Amino acid sequence: MSNDTQAPVFVSSDAAREVFRWEDAIAALQQAYSHPTPAKATPPRTVASVDKTWLRTLPAIPPKSRYYGAKLMGSDMGSATPGIEYVIVLFDRITNRIAAFIDGNLVTGFRTASTSASxxxxxxxxxxxxxxxxxxxxxxxxxxxxxxxxxxxxxxxxxxxxxxxxxxxxxxxxxxxxxxxxxxxxxxxxxxxxxxxxxxxxxxxxxxxxxxxxxxxxxxxxxxxxxxxxxxxxxxxxxxxxxxxxxxxxxxxxxxxxxxxxxxxxxxxxxxxxxxxxxxxxxxxxxxxxxxxxxxxxxxxGGLQDIVVAELILTKALAAGLATPLPIEFETKR
Incomplete structure (x- = not known):
């Protein structure tokens, strides 16, 4: 399954878990870090905060990859239902559109351990x-x-x-x-x-x-x-x-x-x-x-790790039919 003309998809943690392999992620990260990456392609993470509410953003554009994007995570630690949710948004260089939303909680663990192992x-x-x-x-x-x-x-x-x-x-x-x-x-x-x-x-x-x-x-x-x-x-x-x-x-x-x-x-x-x-x-x-x-x-x-591993998971999830098409369409500014 290709995502060239498809609507954006969602990849759940269950789907990510099913397609993920340590060897693939480690090899992808070793390859990504072996290429020169301009500083502007992986800017520092940013954190916005007010009182107990915070939002962290980790963007990256891997030079050799089809996809680029950012991981967002946020929480109000004073909420009656505390917790943190993560989402990785991927843009597609080929279609020039938003390609996917990936549950970032499990991906964060995958990319951290894969980076350490690399x-x-x-x-x-x-x-x-x-x-x-x-x-x-x-x-x-x-x-x-x-x-x-x-x-x-x-x-x-x-x-x-x-x-x-x-x-x-x-x-x-x-x-x-x-x-x-x-x-x-x-x-x-x-x-x-x-x-x-x-x-x-x-x-x-x-x-x-x-x-x-x-x-x-x-x-x-x-x-x-x-x-x-x-x-x-x-x-x-x-x-x-x-x-x-x-x-x-x-x-x-x-x-x-x-x-x-x-x-x-x-x-x-x-x-x-x-x-x-x-x-x-x-x-x-x-x-x-x-x-x-x-x-x-x-x-x-870092954002580079998130995007490299998220791209790997998205590609495998699309091939396995495990990415969920979303009934949405973004208006493109021309």
Missing amino acids: ALDRLAPKGPARLAVLGSGLEASMHIRAFASVRQLSDVTVFSPTQARRDAFAAAVTSDLGIPARGVASAQEAVEGADIVLTAARSRDERPILFGDWLKPGATVVSIGSTIPEQREIDISVVERSDLIICDTLEEVLEETGDMLAASAAGIEFHYKAFSLADLMSGACDEALVKARAPMFKSVG
Whole structure:
């Protein structure tokens, strides 16, 4: 099914889940980040807010793609029915029309984990790896599945504050992926001996949950939980330990995340060892990569990731007949 002459379509999370494959998304993101992308094609996210109401927008125009668009998310946190809804709007370069509305909630998890896995695939040594996970939410669950598509995971240890949740999480990993997994009573215990460490759960009081002296030599760190100045996840000792820091959005990670702001305030210099994900994929930081013994990937998310993965899902959903045509037509301004 082509969308050349069709009305706009809606792609639900159920449809996205049915057509999504980690390997496809990781390959698409690695390809997208390997191409030069003008800064104007991926402007910074914007946030409008009044009191407890906020609206965030993440636009992107991937240079080599058919579709472009933006993800919108908003909420009134003072509402009697709190919650956040996400929508990705895609425009079609060929028809010059609005092509699709995609439920962005699941896509956000898919793109975050796929982006982390695309970086991990270049940063972590090949071969079996022990994975430590700090967190037991949706992001942590998706990251394990994404990581398992690029590395053989020999075992998984998971820590989160609630024993029932971490034990259930570990049981699901073993059941779904066939990987031995267990919950442990502390973050330090989880990290001990791990080859890859994922931090996917900020502490409730915004204190660091990972420290540099817990990490074994050669361990690769992936940090996704601190995305704004007020949030903390990793200690400054992790930043100091890291000899290569890959950032999905370089300036936002270095200048707008609580972890990096704390490291800067402590006098730790890290800009010289920080590179963008595009640098990693294009080979621009190969010399630093070869020398790296303590790499870290730190992510805040970005519109390019949303649009690349949304395009992949839309294309597959159209082919599978899982996109729902909408009984609407937009007036085109000429």
